[in-house]
Amino acid sequence: MKNILLATDFTPNSDRAIARALRLARETGASLYVLHVTPPYPLKKLKQSLREELQTLIHKQVEAQRFGKEVKTYVNVVQAADIFNEILLHAHSTKADLIVMGMHSKTKLQDFFVGTTMERVIRSGIKPVLVVKNPTTGGYQKVVSGIDYSPGSHAAFRMAKDIAPRADFYTIHAYEIPHYAERTYKYAVSKALVEERHQKDMDKFLKNETSYFKKNQEDGDGKIVGQLAAGKPCKILAKKAKGLKAGLLTIGAHGETGFILPGTKLGGTALEILFDPPCDVLVANNWKDMSQILV
Secondary structure (H helix, E strand, O other): OOEEEEEOOOOOOHHHHHHHHHHHHHHHOOEEEEEEEEOOOOOHHHHHHHHHHHHHHHHHHHHHHOOOOOOOEEEEEEEOOOHHHHHHHHHHHOOOOEEEEEOOOOOOOHHHHOOOHHHHHHHHOOOOEEEEOOOOOOOOOEEEEEOOOOHHHHHHHHHHHHHOOOOEEEEEEEEOOOHHHOOOOOHHHHHHHHHHHHHHHHHHHHHHHHHHHHHHOOOOOOOEEEEEEEOOHHHHHHHHHHHHOOOEEEEEOOOOOOOOOOOOOOOHHHHHHHHOOOOEEEEEOOHHHHHHHHO
């Protein structure tokens, strides 16, 4: 990883995202770009004075969190009406490998999350997005990865392995038995066949990923284990993350139920997880690979 973009909005707990972004930059040797977008103001003097004041504030926040190895940090405050667009522009111009954002205060209205800057950045699919919820007390030690074998979930898994090479990975594939089989005498047979197919897919995934990281990751010594679970993915992943006290949960922006074009809403699992995340969440959507599949 070479570049990380942190989009900060000075909301409560935004210092958690700064701390995590700095730690990741130190551990990976990446440069850190910090971006804050303010509304446009008509008066030129106000624009300049506010910009300088906010830049100073960000530098102070960064210095308060900085320790150990120095990180190349670049701070930029811009004024624009569309925060979402500015984040995407900066992700492109800085060649960011990862976008880091802080988690807003929890709301009981799930629809409130849809259409927010964070939701729009994630579903744009332009870069993997790390949503930081918890205070940073160290590197990630335990990671729960939701795998549905879609390009997005695979990309999130590999990104997490890059930023937490020594962590233990608990790979979960949640599936559901077809409803039509539940009320027939063939249910037991259908259940066995479904489980057998998913187990083969999981075994293949674990073998390929273990081999890949042995060849490409010199300092990776964490284990990778797989688990199948019948039921709703959101509940299973959240329960597993809480039970393990995992620091990070990874998911794809869209599941395997259908190919959803860029610009549409997040898949159901991603949306439910991000509405009330059990820990930090890394979301990815590999549209390049998706286009190759569609071809």
